[in-house]
Amino acid sequence: MAFIEKIKLQNFKSHTLFEKNIPSNNIVIHGNNGIGKTNLLESLSFFSNSKGMRANKLENFLQKQNNIQSEFAQAECQLKQSNYSTNISYKIYKQADQISKNFFIDSKKSSNLQIANLVNFIWLSPHMDKIMYEEGSIKKKFIDKIISNLNQDFSRYLSDFKKLSEERIALLTNSHDIKWISIVESKMAILFYLILIERRKKIKDLNILAEEKLKLFSRFKINISNELEKYLFDEKKCIIEIEKIFFNNRSLDTSIKRNTFSPNTDRVTFFNRTKNLNSELCSTGEQKSILLSIILAFGWMYKQRNIQFILLFDEISSHIDEKNMENFFTEVAKFETQAWYTGTKKNIFQVIDNKAFFIDLA
Ligand SMILES: Nc1ncnc2c1ncn2[C@@H]1O[C@H](COP(=O)(O)OP(=O)(O)OP(=O)(O)O)[C@@H](O)[C@H]1O
Ligand SMILES: [Mg+2]
Known part of the structure; x- marks a missing residue:
């Protein structure tokens, strides 16, 4: 099992400096709109895909303040795996007129693919809801x-x-x-x-x-x-x-x-087997649940192949009722891997209250 025990972001979008020790397998990031919750998950997703979970251009990751763009953006994580710990990081930087990126494992230049041998990130974000209602x-x-x-x-x-x-x-x-x-x-x-x-x-x-x-x-x-x-x-x-x-x-x-x-x-x-209906005929919450289930099945594919992964769930509670949310947390717990959640409200995460580490970005 791989899990992040420390994270540090510098000039990554809205985060000038964000540094935290992570003592848990469940992390809940909460706070108001625009406080930087998704940016935090995005910084992790970048390890698996250099466009990140919101398919951004590289230059958009550099912090912009008063129309001035920072020279670099950096993310660093201490990754714990059974009995050893590895430092994974990347730097996005301006060079002449170009924006480049470099990945590192224990300060040695590396690549996305080499990092994928250590850990993969699976995510679900609100903009993926369109998978359920847009054309096939x-x-x-x-x-x-x-x-x-x-x-x-x-x-x-x-x-x-x-x-x-x-x-x-x-x-x-x-x-x-x-x-x-x-x-x-x-x-x-x-x-x-x-x-x-x-x-x-x-x-x-x-x-x-x-x-x-x-x-x-x-x-x-x-x-x-x-x-x-x-x-x-x-x-x-x-x-x-x-x-x-x-x-x-x-x-x-x-x-x-x-x-x-x-x-x-x-x-x-997609077919809803509980309802015996095609997903197009399902309610918004039922559709969202199908999407979450497919992500969970994907997680099981990784688990079956012994591939290390960490889950990133951005605002997943939208459209999901309390009981379903509780069942979802139970399903995620079966992976015995780290899961990061975001939400504007803390109370949705009450059921994992005693098992989660809460980060209030306010
Ligand atoms: N390159 C950048 N430099 C500085 N700030 C940025 C950059 N890109 C985005 N931002 C800002 O970061 C802020 C936080 O964005 P983020 O999407 O993380 O918010 P959030 O906490 O997830 O909000 P919500 O609850 O609305 O989803 C936004 O105000 C956004 O405009
Ligand atoms: Mg967000």
């Missing part, structure tokens, strides 16, 4: 992110497919080299197949873990479908079918300068 492709992107975190190859499949798609369109519009177009389409078809298979494998794992592990909280099932479904059990047949569709789409794709057939044709939906 955002659900697929969310699931793709989870899968990418579990399998580095998967993000490579996605980016390679994108590059080849661009190459195909360029070839179709400019060179008309039929032989080369076919080669590109064959490569794309293999990646297409791999993406579809990996999505289904990981979604199956998430569904199984949700059923096995989430006894108290919202029960969900992720569904995925594609017109290729009936071919998926036969790799060769499926790849040939994909190549056929690419071939038939050549003139259409040339005219609109876009690949109409891609792994984006996968449709991902």
Whole structure:
């Protein structure tokens, strides 16, 4: 189990200097709007993704005061793991006209990936609520992110497919080299197949873990479908079918300068197993619970693989009633890992009162 026992932020957004020893596995950061609660979680999320949980540009992390931007922003954490302790940190800094970043492990220059070998951060923030009410492709992107975190190859499949798609369109519009177009389409078809298979494998794992592990909280099932479904059990047949569709789409794709057939044709939906209803027909709170449950199932995927992780929950209590909140805390406790929560009100966290460390940012 990995947990942060000390945190220090310098010039990170609104935090000029923030330093705290953390004596607990549950941390509740509370205080009024704009006091810096989310910024604090964001500083931790940066260790796992250098855009942070709010997908910021690097320059936005540097503190701005009276229109003057600080020269650097820095975060440092003492990370405790079983019987040893590691210092992980990063510095975002201005260099000439550029903003750069460096990660360190025990003062030695390092990378996000090396830090991921020590600890990963999983987060949920209010802007992710839109996953539940916006159109289907955002659900697929969310699931793709989870899968990418579990399998580095998967993000490579996605980016390679994108590059080849661009190459195909360029070839179709400019060179008309039929032989080369076919080669590109064959490569794309293999990646297409791999993406579809990996999505289904990981979604199956998430569904199984949700059923096995989430006894108290919202029960969900992720569904995925594609017109290729009936071919998926036969790799060769499926790849040939994909190549056929690419071939038939050549003139259409040339005219609109876009690949109409891609792994984006996968449709991902969420199903509420308690209600036997698709998530679109669920209430706001029920939808939020599904989202929280998927995050919990993701946590179980990490736990099953012995990957160390820390949870960051920004304002999760919005739309969740007291009983559900209590069940949620119980589910999180089963991970036996550190969880950071934020909230404008302290009373939501009453049920974990004696187990939590409260930070009042006021
Ligand atoms: N680069 C920056 N430099 C200085 N302040 C910043 C910077 N970026 C954002 N801020 C400010 O940091 C403050 C705290 O933001 P944060 O999102 O952490 O608030 P919060 O406590 O989570 O509030 P809420 O309860 O509304 O979610 C905001 O007033 C925001 O404008
Ligand atoms: Mg906030």
